[in-house]
Amino acid sequence: MPNKVVTTPYPLIDADPHAFRVVRYFRSSDYATWAAGTAAFPGALYFWNMADPAKVRLRTSLRLGGFLGFIGGFLLAYQRSSFRFWGWSENKREEDLDLAELSQRAAEGKPLYGTSSQPEWVQGTAYRNSAWSQLKFHAFPMFNFVNHQHHGTDPAKYGVKEKEVSD
Numbered sequence: 001m002p003n004k005v006v007t008t009p010y011p012l013i014d015a016d017p018h019a020f021r022v023v024r025y026f027r028s029s030d031y032a033t034w035a036a037g038t039a040a041f042p043g044a045l046y047f048w049n050m051a052d053p054a055k056v057r058l059r060t061s062l063r064l065g066g067f068l069g070f071i072g073g074f075l076l077a078y079q080r081s082s083f084r085f086w087g088w089s090e091n092k093r094e095e096d097l098d099l100a101e102l103s104q105r106a107a108e109g110k111p112l113y114g115t116s117s118q119p120e121w122v123q124g125t126a127y128r129n130s131a132w133s134q135l136k137f138h139a140f141p142m143f144n145f146v147n148h149q150h151h152g153t154d155p156a157k158y159g160v161k162e163k164e165v166s167d
Contacts, residue, residue, distance in 0.1 A: 008087030015152030037073020
């Protein structure tokens, strides 16, 4: 099955980035989004209670709201960071970090995207399951935790020779 090619306003960095890499490339605005989501959910519950008071204590609801806001804020921040990897939003900082990180790995002779003990078919399945999964967080949050070679970019830009790519 051919890969879906999407034209983007900014350069593609990685079509299916590893979850730890997405979090490592968070910007301060992503952390602010995460914090805002964490605070907004219980804040909305509190103000809703002021408008229409409930006869029950609000303490448990606010704690649950804080937890759900924390999870929702993280998913939103993760999605924003993924959009930059895909080239859907401005990504100059991530492009520079990616070039430096992967060029260094190539110079050291390491595989660009890490090694995996999984067979090729499992890596391919993991890629197909996690590609574009950041758009489906509302239904089923899924992250890429498998190192694989399906990233939609040319390894030659990092200084990898053709022989190394085929290995």
